Amino acid sequence: xxxxxxxxxxxxxxxxxxxxxxxxxxxxxxxxxxxxxxxxxxxxxxxxxxxxxxxxxxxxxxxxxxxxxxxxxxxxxxxxxxxxxxxxxxxxxxxxxxxxxxxxxxxxxxxxxxxxxxxxxxxxxxxxxxxxxxxxxxxxxxxxxxxxxxxxxxxxxxxxxxxxxxxxxxxxxxxxxxxxxxxxxxxxxxxxxxxxxxxxxxxxxxxxxxxxxxxxxxxxxxxxxxxxxxxxxxxxxxxxxxxxxxxxxxxxxxxxxxxxxxxxxxxxxxxxxxxxxxxxxxxxxxxxxxxxxxxxxxxxxxxx
Numbered sequence: 001x002x003x004x005x006x007x008x009x010x011x012x013x014x015x016x017x018x019x020x021x022x023x024x025x026x027x028x029x030x031x032x033x034x035x036x037x038x039x040x041x042x043x044x045x046x047x048x049x050x051x052x053x054x055x056x057x058x059x060x061x062x063x064x065x066x067x068x069x070x071x072x073x074x075x076x077x078x079x080x081x082x083x084x085x086x087x088x089x090x091x092x093x094x095x096x097x098x099x100x101x102x103x104x105x106x107x108x109x110x111x112x113x114x115x116x117x118x119x120x121x122x123x124x125x126x127x128x129x130x131x132x133x134x135x136x137x138x139x140x141x142x143x144x145x146x147x148x149x150x151x152x153x154x155x156x157x158x159x160x161x162x163x164x165x166x167x168x169x170x171x172x173x174x175x176x177x178x179x180x181x182x183x184x185x186x187x188x189x190x191x192x193x194x195x196x197x198x199x200x201x202x203x204x205x206x207x208x209x210x211x212x213x214x215x216x217x218x219x220x221x222x223x224x225x226x227x228x229x230x231x232x233x234x235x236x237x238x239x240x241x242x243x244x245x246x247x248x249x250x251x252x253x254x255x256x257x258x259x260x261x262x263x264x265x266x267x268x269x270x271x272x273x274x275x276x277x278x279x280x281x282x283x284x285x286x287x288x289x290x291x292x293x294x295x296x297x298x299x300x301x302x303x304x
Contacts, residue, residue, distance in 0.1 A: 205217075
């Protein structure tokens, strides 16, 4: 059996004012809006949520507010923790644990690439410090080591409360290896690879565009969940075309993930500022308007 349910997972971004302080009312509105749109599995502090950039005071404040807004029935919330050491990561998990959270996203420390033994030690030490918690591994190249399907097999056998992974950079080949090699885990894939994952078995959707087009995203997921593969792959082409057209105004401007995701949230109806914490740069209002014109023009039916 899977250690975590099949679902859509959506990130909640953090709105900052001109002095890089939290806009609490906007953040609460965003979390409520996300849940009202039908997304019941939500998280804060991935890369898009600037988990790498917040200090401890901001972390405490945002975790407390996020907990208050996600305590309703049927809502499952996770806190992401990004750090340079096991000690730093455990310290922040402890803050979220004391607040009331029991599900967490973790990524490998990125100052130096971990070898095989160090990687396994990291998972044992972090997950083992909170044996009643549930952990999702956020697998990305920024950590200097990507965890392979074979690596996950070793980890699953040694760490019973690793329940899921988040992989957005897989190929067709290793997507199949990932899902078939560790069927106990729930593997969250992005919009581009989710249909491929569904060919191999149960998997879940990590949705960047859900806040912008919630109805279409839920339809896309349901085709995969119910294994209507003909409809899923027909819609896959439409979804990729949508993503390509929506992002056309941003091409040539390289930004960190949160710059894109804050635009997606704002396009979905929340008054989300585009600014990021120092030193990272969000997109301009002009670029945002061009993206909105694409959404309200060519994809007006998707935006309803």
